[in-house]
Amino acid sequence: MNGALLATKACAVKPLKVSPALGGALAFLGLDRALPLLHGSQGCTAFAVVLAVRHFREAIPLQTTAMSEINTILGGADNLEQAIENIFKRAAPAVIGICSTALTETRDDDIVGDLKLMRERHPDWDDLAVVYARTPDFLGSLEQGWGAAVEATIRALVPPGSGRKRLRQVNLLTGSHLTPGDVEAIAETITAFGLTPIILPDISGSLDGHVADAHVPTTLGGTTIDAIRRMGHSVLTLAVGDHMRGAAALLEDRCGVPFRVFDRLTGLAAFDGFVAELIAVSGAKAPEHLQRQRSRLVDAMLDSHGTLGNRTLALAGEGDMLVAMGRFVTELGARVAVAVAPCATPALAHVPAERIIVGDLDDLEQAIAAAGTDSIELIVANSHAAEIAHFFDIPLMRAGFPIFDRLGAGHQVTVGYEGSRTLLFALANTFIARGHAPAATAASGATLPPFMGETDHAPASSC
Structure with missing residues (x-):
């Protein structure tokens, strides 16, 4: 892996980064009877809700403190207190997860101190868990916001001390x-x-897409x-x-x-x-079923090695997604020409890419153009990369967040033996559908006729 290259642009032209506040809110959505609260303007929450709803295709419970220009200057403690009180009375949650935004973090309010004073004024909040996570947009991306929310949850709700194991x-x-x-x-x-x-x-x-008996x-x-x-x-x-x-x-x-x-x-x-x-x-x-699943994955790797060998991919997404996808495809014989991450993280040191860029989707586009469209055979990124893939006429495998132009994003499984096999077949079938010859055949200069099934010609309505 080459050292990560930092983008030199003063702005994000085609953003890849997802707000840390949204990452924190998504983590809080993994708690039972929870309600995430973004401490910022209404616009911050509105954009976050749109992305989450389009990705999961579910109603996303997300609230805001609705900070205005005056509140921001004078301090947002009153807005925060009123928001918690309204949520407590109307929704009766077990936990409220507060995510800060760049707006409130820039002013540097003492939220922890404010929350302590609020609890003294509201003894009826004693059974309400309130977790505060610092997730400003200028500190990382979705991963960092998610991690901050999980750490804040542990700090607030897990009692210290070893105890009996x-x-x-x-x-x-x-x-x-x-x-x-x-x-x-x-x-x-x-x-x-x-x-x-x-x-x-x-x-x-x-967030698994089940239907509730009543509105909650x-x-x-x-x-x-x-x-x-x-x-x-x-x-x-x-x-x-x-x-x-x-x-x-x-x-x-x-x-x-x-x-x-x-x-x-x-x-x-x-x-x-x-x-x-x-x-x-x-x-x-x-267990025997795991041993069987492992054997199936090995067989799938044997079946697909000719299709995936020597293929060239471009990746874009959060650091740990790049690690998982990059190492998986390189183990199958493919190569990653370029990987783009929204921010620098320690995980990037383990991404097996020939070139790593910390930047946005515009940097991905420029890297593909520089490499030549014939050299990149597949893009793996979120739905925002669809325009780039269409422009270069390169297939796009959607991964990461958000995925809003395909159904079932939340139900995809790419972990474990079975999930790895499913991902392996999806990768191989993408190349097969594209009509590219296996790498070994292409290298020899030979060509293969398209397979049309049992007939000599494709149906007239086929694409």
């Missing part, structure tokens, strides 16, 4: 690059070893407050994604729970390591 209980800290489907698949794997996972945040219970103004499902308070009694913390390292370390400092960070759970070797850790913790053998 429960030998079959483990913590699972899920990163922002995981879908609700991913989280559910990981939890099922842990449960298969006879272990009980406490998932934080658990978006598989709140808070999240439907997720990690309960009681479960979070028991995290200090776990024997191990499993963190998925490097941006979850801080939260895992915080749990160890507060409660003495050791942790293991997995940079990805996509791919054969990566998930083998996760399964080995579960075997060590549980003392149990790998």
Whole structure:
């Protein structure tokens, strides 16, 4: 990997970055009976809601303190207090997750001190959990906001002290690059070893697309407050994604729970390591269905190696997504010509790309143009890259956040043996549908006729 190149533009031309405040809000949406509150202007919350609703295709409970120009100058404590009081009375949540924005952070209000004074004035809030996370737009991207919210939740709700350990209980800290489907698949794997996972945040219970019997103004499902308070009694913390390292370390400092960070759970070797850790913790053998799934993945790798070998990809997204996708495709014989991340993170050191750029989608476009459209065969990025892919006539595999022009983004599973196999086939079939010959055949100069099924000609209506 070459060193990451920092973009020199003074603005984002085609933004790749997603607001840290939205990342924090999405993490809070993984708590049961929660209501995220963005401490900023109405516009900040409106844009965040639009992105989340279009991605998950669900009603997203998200509130705002509706800061105005005057409030910003004089201080936003009154707006914050009024917002909490209104939410408490109307929605009766178990937890309110407050995410700061660049607007309020620039003024540098003492939110922690303000919240302490508010609680003294409102003894009826005693049973209400209020978590405050610093998520200004000038500090990172979606990953950093998500991580800040998880750390703030642990700091506010997990009692310090080691306590008595429960030998079959483990913590699972899920990163922002995981879908609700991913989280559910990981939890099922842990449960298969006879272990009980406490998932934080658990978006598989709140953003999985189920239909409620009646309208509820808070999240439907997720990690309960009681479960979070028991995290200090776990024997191990499993963190998925490097941006979850801080939260895992915080749990160890507060409660003495050791942790293991997995940079990805996509791919054969990566998930083998996760399964080995579960075997060590549980003392149990790998279940037969997991062994069967592993065998299927190996077979799929054999089936598709001729299609994926020597292919060239361009990636764009958050750091841990780039690590998971980049290492997966390179293990299959492909190469990553360029990877673009919205901000510099330690995870970028593990992205197997020939060129890494910290910038936006305009930088991705310029890199593809410089490399030549014939050299880049697939783009992996979110839906905002669709225009670039169309312009260069390069296929786009949608990954990351947001995905708003396809259905089922929250149900995609790309972790574990089964999820890796699904992703593997999706990659291979993208190249097959494109009509490119396998890499070995193309290198020899030979051509293959298009396969039309049982007839000699495609139907007249085919595209």
